[in-house]
Amino acid sequence: MNKTFMRQAIQLAIDNIKNGGGPFGAVIVKDGTVIATGVNRVTANNDPTAHAEVCAIRQACEKLGSFSLEGCDIYSSCEPCPMCLGAIYWAHLDHLYYGANKHDAAAAGFDDQFIYEELELPSGNRRLKTASLLEEEAKAPFTLWAHHEQRVEY
Amino acid sequence: MNKTFMRQAIQLAIDNIKNGGGPFGAVIVKDGTVIATGVNRVTANNDPTAHAEVCAIRQACEKLGSFSLEGCDIYSSCEPCPMCLGAIYWAHLDHLYYGANKHDAAAAGFDDQFIYEELELPSGNRRLKTASLLEEEAKAPFTLWAHHEQRVEY
Numbered sequence: 001m002n003k004t005f006m007r008q009a010i011q012l013a014i015d016n017i018k019n020g021g022g023p024f025g026a027v028i029v030k031d032g033t034v035i036a037t038g039v040n041r042v043t044a045n046n047d048p049t050a051h052a053e054v055c056a057i058r059q060a061c062e063k064l065g066s067f068s069l070e071g072c073d074i075y076s077s078c079e080p081c082p083m084c085l086g087a088i089y090w091a092h093l094d095h096l097y098y099g100a101n102k103h104d105a106a107a108a109g110f111d112d113q114f115i116y117e118e119l120e121l122p123s124g125n126r127r128l129k130t131a132s133l134l135e136e137e138a139k140a141p142f143t144l145w146a147h148h149e150q151r152v153e154y
Numbered sequence: 155m156n157k158t159f160m161r162q163a164i165q166l167a168i169d170n171i172k173n174g175g176g177p178f179g180a181v182i183v184k185d186g187t188v189i190a191t192g193v194n195r196v197t198a199n200n201d202p203t204a205h206a207e208v209c210a211i212r213q214a215c216e217k218l219g220s221f222s223l224e225g226c227d228i229y230s231s232c233e234p235c236p237m238c239l240g241a242i243y244w245a246h247l248d249h250l251y252y253g254a255n256k257h258d259a260a261a262a263g264f265d266d267q268f269i270y271e272e273l274e275l276p277s278g279n280r281r282l283k284t285a286s287l288l289e290e291e292a293k294a295p296f297t298l299w300a301h302h303e304q305r306v307e308y
Contacts, residue, residue, distance in 0.1 A: 001285060001287060003287065003288060006287045006288045006291075006292070007288070007291070010288070010291055010292050010294060010295060013295035014294060014295050014298060016295075017295065017298050017299055017302050017305070020304070020306075022299075022308075023295035023296055023298065023299040024295070025295070042221050042244070042308055043221055043306040043308055045221075046215050046216065046218075046219055046220055046221045047212055047215055047216075047221065048211060048215060048221050048222070048223075048241060048244040048245040048246075048308070049203065049208050049211060049212055049241050049244070049245075054203050057202060057203060058201055058203055061200050061201055061202060062200065062201075064200075065200055066200055067196050067197055067199075067200045067201065067202050068202070069202075075287075077292050077295055078292065078295075079286075081240055081244075082236050082237070082239070082240035082273060083236070083237050083238075083239075083240025083241050083243075083244060084237075084240070085236070085237075085273060086235055086236035086237025086238070086240060086269055086273075087202060087203050087237050088282065089237075089265065089268075089269045089272065089282065090196070090202040090203070090235075090237060090265075090269075091202040091203075092202075093282070094283065095282075095283045095284070095285070096282055096283070096284045096285075097284075097285050097286075097287045098284070098285075098286055098287070098292075099286070099287060099288050099289055099291065099292020099293075100289060100292040100293050100295075100296065101286065101289065104289075104292075104293055104296060105296075107296070108296035108299055108300065109307060111243065111244070114243075115240055115243045115244075116273070118243065119236060119239060119240075119270070119273060120274060128242065128243065128247070128249075128250055129248065129249045129250070130249070130250045130251075130252070131155060131249070131250075131251050131252075132233075132251075132252055132253070132255065133155060133157065133160045133229075133251045133252070133253060134157060134160045134161070134164070134253050135253055135254060135255065135258075137160075137161070137164055137253065138160070138164050138231050138232065138252075138253020138254040138258075139253075139254050139258055140164060140168060141164060141167035141168050141170075141171065141177035141178070141179070141231060141232075141254075142177055142254065142258060142259075142261070142262035144168055144171050144177065145171055145176075145177040145262055146262065148171055150174070151171070152174075152197040153263060154176075154196055154197055154202070
């Protein structure tokens with residue numbers, strides 16, 4: 001845990017507002033060095049997935065030439081939303097350090113807390129209208145996958 | 155709800171395995187037309203965020219020149235993981251239709267169910283080591299954001 005890296009994430013968030021982005025920043029650290037940074041470019045780039053953590057993860061993976069960030073830590077200026085927390089799990093980061101929390105984000109007008117609450121509901125009770133369709137046919141890719149010798153697991 | 159679109163998502167998943175990707179596909183539909191497709195390229199592109207739904211959302215937003223997909227539906231060959239479900243909320247899609255479910259995905263070796271369970275735990279109880287740091291300093295970007303007249307909300 002290193003305050004310098006968190007301060008860098010916070011400063012990225014501040015600078016990003018001036019650059020037309022959202023108030024979020026993140027850095028990824030490996031062996032005591034920042035290897036990637038990210039800021040929120042959702043509205044600037046017309047990309048709802050361009051949150052600071054997702055951008056930093058994509059940049060770090062590109063830099064390392066790997067889909068795994070095992071051995072790396074992420075410092076985020078704010079507690080990750082479910083999308084970003086999911087991305088952190090998929091990237092296999094070792095540690096997550098965050099500054100502000102999801103209640104601070106909600107107070108600033110961001111939906112993180114709402115999405116956390118939605119994910120905990122059964123899909124039929126969510127505000128997002130959801131339905132299952134063709135479940136049996138949709139298992140075919142998994143059957144093929146199980147028999148695919150060249151598959152790369154992650 | 156349209157079975158043709160779901161069958162297209164399933165076929166994308168099948169074809170993607172042959173192209174070195176994971177067994178997942180998705181399509182985004184607006185006004186009865188497929189405007190974007192996505193497949194899982196995590197290992198192929200060294201990008202842990204390159205799930206089918208995230209790729210389709212990014213492509214659809216680029217095509218429409220918008221960070222909102224209001225008025226669009228997503229058909230995914232498999233129930234979205236928390237990362238992708240978060241992305242679907244942030245993109246403001248109208249409907250989610252999925253084929254296989256998260257238990258099918260778990261049986262095929264994917265961590266979706268594990269990540270759902272982790273997200274429901276308090277952060278101190280998760281396998282991902284998590285800590286809060288400099289919370290007060292980290293509120294500064296939100297304070298600046300509140301006073302930033304050119305901010306674009308989403």
